[in-house]
Amino acid sequence: MPALKRTLSVDLHGLVVPTPVMIASGCAGTGRELSGLVDVRKVGAVVSRSITFEPERGSPTPRIAESAAGVVWSTGLQNPGVDAFVAQELPRLAKGGTPVIVSISGGTLEDFVRLTGALQGRPEVSGLEINMSGRDLELGREVLGEHVDRATEVAGAVARMSLVPVFAKLPVHAPSLAEIARGAVRAGVTGLTIGAPPPALAVGVERLRPELGGVTGWLSGPAVKPIMLRSVFEVARAVPEVPVIASGGIRSGDDAVEAMLAGAWAVQVGTATLVDPAAPVAVAQGIARYLKQKGMASPTELRARLHIPAAYATAESTEAAE
Amino acid sequence: MKRVRAEVLSTRKVGAYHSLTLVAPEIAEKARPGQFLAVAMPEGREFLLRRHFAIHQASRRGGWAGTLEIVVDPTGPGTEWLTGVRAHGSLEVIGPLGTAFAYPKRLTNCLLIAEGHGAASVYFLAQELLARHKRVDMVVGGETLDRVFKPIEGKRLSTTISILTADGTLGEAGPLMQAVPEMVERTSTEVVYAAARSRTLGDVAAFCRDRKLPAQVAVEERMGCGFGLCQTCVVPVARKDGSGYDHVRSCVDGPVFNPARIVWDRWLADEATTASAPGEGLPMVQSWPG
Numbered sequence: 174m175p176a177l178k179r180t181l182s183v184d185l186h187g188l189v190v191p192t193p194v195m196i197a198s199g200c201a202g203t204g205r206e207l208s209g210l211v212d213v214r215k216v217g218a219v220v221s222r223s224i225t226f227e228p229e230r231g232s233p234t235p236r237i238a239e240s241a242a243g244v245v246w247s248t249g250l251q252n253p254g255v256d257a258f259v260a261q262e263l264p265r266l267a268k269g270g271t272p273v274i275v276s277i278s279g280g281t282l283e284d285f286v287r288l289t290g291a292l293q294g295r296p297e298v299s300g301l302e303i304n305m306s307g308r309d310l311e312l313g314r315e316v317l318g319e320h321v322d323r324a325t326e327v328a329g330a331v332a333r334m335s336l337v338p339v340f341a342k343l344p345v346h347a348p349s350l351a352e353i354a355r356g357a358v359r360a361g362v363t364g365l366t367i368g369a370p371p372p373a374l375a376v377g378v379e380r381l382r383p384e385l386g387g388v389t390g391w392l393s394g395p396a397v398k399p400i401m402l403r404s405v406f407e408v409a410r411a412v413p414e415v416p417v418i419a420s421g422g423i424r425s426g427d428d429a430v431e432a433m434l435a436g437a438w439a440v441q442v443g444t445a446t447l448v449d450p451a452a453p454v455a456v457a458q459g460i461a462r463y464l465k466q467k468g469m470a471s472p473t474e475l476r477a478r479l480h481i482p483a484a485y486a487t488a489e490s491t492e493a494a495e
Numbered sequence: 496m497k498r499v500r501a502e503v504l505s506t507r508k509v510g511a512y513h514s515l516t517l518v519a520p521e522i523a524e525k526a527r528p529g530q531f532l533a534v535a536m537p538e539g540r541e542f543l544l545r546r547h548f549a550i551h552q553a554s555r556r557g558g559w560a561g562t563l564e565i566v567v568d569p570t571g572p573g574t575e576w577l578t579g580v581r582a583h584g585s586l587e588v589i590g591p592l593g594t595a596f597a598y599p600k601r602l603t604n605c606l607l608i609a610e611g612h613g614a615a616s617v618y619f620l621a622q623e624l625l626a627r628h629k630r631v632d633m634v635v636g637g638e639t640l641d642r643v644f645k646p647i648e649g650k651r652l653s654t655t656i657s658i659l660t661a662d663g664t665l666g667e668a669g670p671l672m673q674a675v676p677e678m679v680e681r682t683s684t685e686v687v688y689a690a691a692r693s694r695t696l697g698d699v700a701a702f703c704r705d706r707k708l709p710a711q712v713a714v715e716e717r718m719g720c721g722f723g724l725c726q727t728c729v730v731p732v733a734r735k736d737g738s739g740y741d742h743v744r745s746c747v748d749g750p751v752f753n754p755a756r757i758v759w760d761r762w763l764a765d766e767a768t769t770a771s772a773p774g775e776g777l778p779m780v781q782s783w784p785g
Contacts, residue, residue: 199725206723206747209496210589222726231742234762235717236727241541246719248726251742394543447720448535448543450498450589 180471181461183217183439185416186363188300188338190217190272190439192457193472194429197420197443198223198276198302198342199248204265210450213269215457220441221258221266223278223304226287228254232387238375243394243422244444245375247387250278250307255291267297274300274340277331280310280317285327289334300338303331303362306369306391318369319347321356329360338363345397345404345421346371351411364416366441367405370397394444398422402435409436409477424452426459433460433475496722497521498589504562505582510641512612513567513578514551519588520561526553527595528620529690529713529751532565533721535587536573546573547721547746549690549713550591551615563590566615566644592721594751596620596711602685604630606678607653608699610671611637613690614644616713620688621652630654632682636671640664655682672698684708689754697763700754713750714757723747731758 181192195218203222207213231251238245252258258275267273275298277288285303292298305318305327318324318341328341341357343350345368354365373392375384383389401421409417416439419432424445432440445452460472469475501519508514522532533545552564567577580586596616599605605624609617614635621631631652636659637643643658643665650656657674658666667674671691678684687710689699696712703710719725729742730749733756740758743749 202722202724210498210722230740231726231729233764234727234729236729237544237717237719237725239542239544242543244544244719246725246727251726251729444543447725448545450720450722450724 178470179461179464181217181457181464183472185418185438186338188218188272188274188363192217193433193439193460194453194457195220195274195418195439195441196446196453197441198304200443200446201266203262204268207450211454213271215454216271217439217453217457218272218274218299219266220274220302221262221276222252223250223276224252224255224258224288225250225278226255226284226291228252228257232385234386236385236387236390238384238390240373240375240392241396243392243396245373245385245390245392247385247390249387255288259291259295263295263297272299273297274302276302276304276342278304278307280308282311282327282330285331286334289331293334293336298337300340300363301331301335302340302342302366303328304342304369306342306344316344316347316372318342318344318353321349321353324353325356325360328357328362332361332363340364340366340416340418342366342369342420343408344369344371345401350404351407354408354411354415358412358415364418364438365408365412366418366420367401367408367437368420370421371400393421395422395424398428398431402431405432405437406435406479413477423456424448426456426461426463429456429460430463430475433472434477434479436477436479438473438476496589496592497525498587500585500587501563503580503582503584503586506578506580508578509566509645510643511568511639512644513569515565515567515577515580515586516552517563517565517586517588518561519563519590522588522590523553523561523563524555526550526563526591528616528623529596529711530591530593531616531721531750532563532588532590533592534565534577535589537576540572540576542572544573544719545589545721546577547592547718549612549616549750551619553591553619566612568612589722593746594749596688596713596751598624598627599629599686599709602709603628604683604685605632606675606682606684606687607631607633608671608675608687608689608691608695609633609635609644609649610691610695611642612644613692613713614649615690617688617690618645618648618652625652630682632656632678632684634659634671634674634678636660636666638662670698671695672702675699675702679706679708686710689713693763696754697759700757700759704755710754711751712754712757714745714752715750716745718746721746731761732756733758
């Protein structure tokens with residue numbers, strides 16, 4: 174039997190990453206914090222914190238509180254604005270040669286268009302990730318990405334303009350997520366990140382106050398993994414030819430394998446990086462170990478390999494027909 | 496900054512606190528007062544985030560060479576777990592993290608203010624100042640007797656010391672600031688250092704501004720990672736050009752700040768909206784995560 178040529182590299186329709194493990198948005202710092210703690214060159218890609226067009230000072234403290242197997246947090250999108258980001262952070266993030274995906278966030282269509290323009294043609298940018306968790310200032314909605322009409326509109330505008338692959342990060346908890354995913358894909362995005370964390374509240378009973386200065390925040394960490402898995406599963410079945418990146422509660426190789434079996438092409442590691450800065454590399458090693466054990470050559474062999482009972486598949490198609 | 500697995504050499508109760516001595520030569524060599532450690536929690540528990548502790552001792556020489564001491568204030572599941580760690584167990588730690596107190600070049604008379612577990616870094620600072628032939632005086636306090644950290648050690652390290660507790664169980668009864676003006680007069684203080692809860696630090700800052708005393712304070716704000724990734728432990732710091740303020744990470748740009756640059760009204764206003772019950776004198780908020 175010829176020796177198996179094993180690789181961790183994955184092609185996300187134009188964005189080729191050396192390993193299928195990325196650092197999630199908001200957990201990679203500004204390009205110097207991780208040096209000495211992890212070899213960033215061994216990370217598949219780094220997603221920047223979410224960048225807005227204008228500088229954003231962020232929400233009052235406290236900004237983080239623990240909950241069972243997770244954290245409730247909100248930074249209020251603190252960032253220096255796209256100009257300062259491009260001048261200072263971006264070159265540092267890209268220095269090691271790791272692909273950099275820039276997360277962009279806004280409240281209006283114009284915000285997203287201007288951000289895409291400002292990042293256009295920057296050689297350090299390997300991809301864009303659209304953060305759709307912000308308020309929709311034009312339609313006065315709480316979360317822009319929860320609605321198929323706007324998610325499609327924003328995704329389409331960014332995808333048409335961008336010269337690099339675009340990933341729409343959809344809210345992991347959105348109702349009719351499959352429909353939103355189809356809309357974003359029709360509008361031209363390269364892939365989908367599933368997903369943005371669900372909104373959350375932490376309460377301090379002693380002080381009769383919310384634990385966060387910004388009152389509500391987002392739930393991240395292992396607590397959200399099962400929700401993420403189901404959403405990845407649903408989206409991957411809705412748009413089977415489209416790269417899906419799983420994000421939510423992944424901290425080990427096994428977690429990543431679970432997400433890939435559910436349909437993910439790659440994964441992002443967020444909260445686990447805050448606890449163990451070397452976690453993204455450990456997750457990749459865990460995937461490699463699993464592949465070796467199963468005699469598989471590449472992570473693509475894991476993709477959507479979950480065995481679904483025939484009855485489930487049939488029931489679903491009947492439901493859809495009704 | 497290094498990430499190491501450190502053996503626990505000893506652990507003992509000190510009043511309301513727990514003192515842990517760790518073997519971590521790579522960190523001890525570089526550690527300076529004001530800096531802190533990020534201690535990993537055990538796997539398989541429902542609490543995930545590292546806990547952060549000011550470095551209380553770092554021995555570079557002698558029989559204890561290569562050891563570090565931290566002071567744990569047990570207020571939540573993670574710190575409670577740490578008080579149960581036995582000698583010869585090990586902890587995974589990252590450090591030394593953050594900025595350190597700077598030592599004065601010309602000025603000699605230093606007043607050190609420590610509240611509660613803030614004394615951990617202040618006593619370490621006192622040793623370093625004494626080694627540089629500075630005069631050290633202290634104002635040390637806490638809510639109650641058992642929350643005044645090692646008062647005897649404070650006495651040993653200072654020329655004069657004022658001890659206060661909120662309930663009068665040790666020393667004078669009252670807030671720390673009550674003793675500060677007189678202490679400054681009596682000892683001809685030239686520099687002020689403080690590690691205390693944020694309200695007290697705000698008072699220290701206002702006092703030093705009025706008296707035109709140079710000062711450095713170590714702040715505590717609730718932290719996620721401790722090494723600059725998560726942007727949660729921020730403090731409002733005025734821009735140098737006076738055009739407003741920015742939220743600055745207390746883990747990498749602090750915890751030691753020049754109090755004149757902190758926008759206290761802003762920071763304490765945030766604290767007021769989230770951190771204290773209306774009209775009740777509840778104990779201090781543990782801004783370091785439990």
